[in-house]
Amino acid sequence: MNRAPASQTPHRIALLFNANKVYDREIIAGIGHYLRSTRVAWDLFLEEDFRCRLAGIERFDGDGIIADFDDPAVAEALIGCRLPVVAVGSSFEDPAHYPPELPYIATDNAKLVSLAWTHLIGAGLPHLAMYSLPVAQENRWAQERELAFQKLARDEGVAAPVYRGLATSAPAWNQAIEQLSEWLHSLPKPVGVIAVTDARARHLLQACLIHGIAVPEQVAIIGIDNDPLTRTLTRIPLSSVIQGTEEMGKTAAHLLHQMLSGARFPGRRILVPPVGINVLESTKHEPLSSPHVMRARHFIRQYACQGIKTEQVADYVGISRSSLEEYFRRERQCTVHQEILRHKLDAAKAMLASRDAASAEVAIRCGFTSLQYMYAVFKRELGCTPREYQDSVALEATRSPTSARPDSGHGRQ
Incomplete structure (x- = not known):
């Protein structure tokens, strides 16, 4: 609930979403961001058990609703609703599939x-x-x-x-x-x-x-x-x-805010594009001619952080260690051990960047035999310690907030 100034009575708003799903949660987060960035005062109804969110909704004594119209039950329950409603959901190739009388915010x-x-x-x-x-x-x-x-x-x-x-x-x-x-x-x-x-x-x-x-x-x-x-x-x-779900939430909240002041947007449709990939x-597809290298890399991706050795990879592929090493030298210009180490290093870098664990735990979870060995690998391969790498990533993030999204174009179920 958002606390309003003493002179302002908050509007009672229902959010009809399935918060078990990441798509719905991020739309709700976008609504929250809009409320925090404005002086809007809303008393929010959000049912914690999504299975109960429609029970008695026709008797909701409130001022407005933002709802997930991808759920047919929600769309059906709100037919003829006397309150201002903003619909959120999928875009449609056929315009006739949009609710005709409501403003509609759609993922493109x-x-x-x-x-x-x-x-x-x-x-x-x-x-x-x-x-x-x-x-x-x-x-x-x-x-x-x-x-x-x-x-x-x-x-x-x-x-x-x-x-x-x-x-x-x-x-x-x-x-x-x-x-x-x-x-x-x-x-x-x-x-x-x-x-x-x-x-x-x-x-x-x-x-x-x-x-x-x-x-x-x-x-x-x-x-x-x-x-x-x-x-x-x-x-x-x-x-x-x-997907651009947070932007969808902000846009829906902005429209409802205007509707609570008397504005009407019947049939208005706003398509929100994706943010990136x-x-x-x-x-990360790399064409390879050797099926042995493909099979080996498939195994390494799954188990590199469990401390596997070259012999185990060769056993999985079904050829001798020396033959597998030869295939790797031809196709990857590296040894099998170096390929395993690269995956462990990438996993450690990702964990350090997300700050999910201390360095000692990162070393264990990424398959390094000791924290000292992980330090040695970082110094040799990256020229820095794990802590220095972590600090550099944090600094880069403050300079370029979108740097973690290398492909431009957030989801559902």
Whole structure:
């Protein structure tokens, strides 16, 4: 609740969102940023259990509502609402699908998909595909992303299949992964796959890891959401399109603020473009001629920080250590040990930059035998200590707040 000056009575505003989802949480955060940056006084209703957020909403004794209209139940519940309402949700190719009488703030699906498409093409992927969701009213936004993907494919004159798979459920989980694996095996390689959400991208990663499909050499994967939870659940860091969700929240709050003063915006639509791409390992595609090196790097990406040795990598690939070393010298101009060390160093740099752990814990979690050894590697490879590296990253961030977003173009489910 925002405290108002004594002379100002706060407006009572309902936020109808599923705060279990990163997309909704970031829209709510954008609303909060708007309130903090203005003198607006709102008493906010936000149901902690999203399953109960519509119970009795027609009797809400308030002044206005900002709601997620991608949820058909929300849209249905607010038909004929007497209060000012700002709708937030997906963009639509067909304008008739927008609610006709309400202002509507939309994530620009065409630009989300186009940004992911351009990124994969730029990574040298000759084939593209999309992993979507089953057709359902609650998945209309996913079908809109399919339409955007298919239009790009038609414009480019290429075959780019879409696979919807099964809805996520415990009973069908094994079947879903097996069917997804079959689809992945059927695709021409190398291929870049756009998932309609980070959650669906995680399914792709799991299927690839289970069935030994090298990511990103054979299948490069990009999601939409930039969801930090998803990144903690995958061995290979996931690239993802960053939606403009906070800007959507700010814009929705600004419109409702004006409507509370008497303004009306029936049928107004504002499309918010993506912010950029968080480019991580899952799309750092490097064409390689040796399947042995591809398989080795796939194993190293997953287990480098668990202290694996060259012999273990060779055993996984199924060839002798000397043969694997020869393949690495030809293709990577380095040894297998150096490749493992590079992944450990990259993981340590990422942890230090995020300030998630002290140096000693970073050394343990990234597979270094001791803190002293990690210090020695940093000095040799980067010319600085871990602490000096951490300080330099923090200083750079203050100078350039957008430096962590190397590709321009935050997500959903």
